[in-house]
Amino acid sequence: MIRLNLLPKNLRRRVEPGWWRLAAGAFALVVLSVLGILHYGAYTELNQTKAERDALRAEVEALRPFIAEQNRLEQERKALEALLAIREGLKKSFVPWSDYLATFIRQIPQEGGRLPVALRSVGTRAIPEDEATRMAQAGTFDGKRVRVEFTVQGEALNQNALVSFVRAFETSPRFGIEFQGASLDQNRGLYTFSARVGLVGGEESAR
Numbered sequence: 001m002i003r004l005n006l007l008p009k010n011l012r013r014r015v016e017p018g019w020w021r022l023a024a025g026a027f028a029l030v031v032l033s034v035l036g037i038l039h040y041g042a043y044t045e046l047n048q049t050k051a052e053r054d055a056l057r058a059e060v061e062a063l064r065p066f067i068a069e070q071n072r073l074e075q076e077r078k079a080l081e082a083l084l085a086i087r088e089g090l091k092k093s094f095v096p097w098s099d100y101l102a103t104f105i106r107q108i109p110q111e112g113g114r115l116p117v118a119l120r121s122v123g124t125r126a127i128p129e130d131e132a133t134r135m136a137q138a139g140t141f142d143g144k145r146v147r148v149e150f151t152v153q154g155e156a157l158n159q160n161a162l163v164s165f166v167r168a169f170e171t172s173p174r175f176g177i178e179f180q181g182a183s184l185d186q187n188r189g190l191y192t193f194s195a196r197v198g199l200v201g202g203e204e205s206a207r
Helices: 019-093 097-107 129-137 159-170
Strands: 117-126 146-156 175-185 190-200
Touching: 097 117, 097 190, 117 159, 129 146, 146 159, 146 175, 159 175, 159 190
Parallel strands: none
Antiparallel strands: 117 146, 146 190, 175 190
């Protein structure tokens, strides 16, 4: 049978070639393949991430006792450091007054086994670091850097005893003296005097 298409050209049905169907199918296949590869890669990476997470969790659980022990030891270290700081503070503020007084009394010269100077009163005070520096710079106690100060009032049997007392502290490298004055008690024949005596250094000078 012979078929004739008598319709005008603009109304006739076009018969497209079959190659575009092949191209469309190939493109769809390529897209699906790429999506499949991407999905497989993402799935594989997700599984690896989950495996790493599980391994890290297991490691953390295994290390948990050691971490707790380390935290406990760290707390003990901080507590010990606090106690040591308190100890150092007490050590710095501690003043061995008995040693200082013994050193001061031993420095008083004797005559025939007895003291020609009698002390009526002795006042003591520890001198802070900054004040000791200022006093030394000002020339107090002959410029010696003293840490302890004795305020002394006493009586001397005679003038020689008074001079010996002053010289004993004046010439000693461990002491400095600021003589404030003396007067003769005519009734008793004694010299009353007052002075400030500084002890150099600290524990080292008391030995």
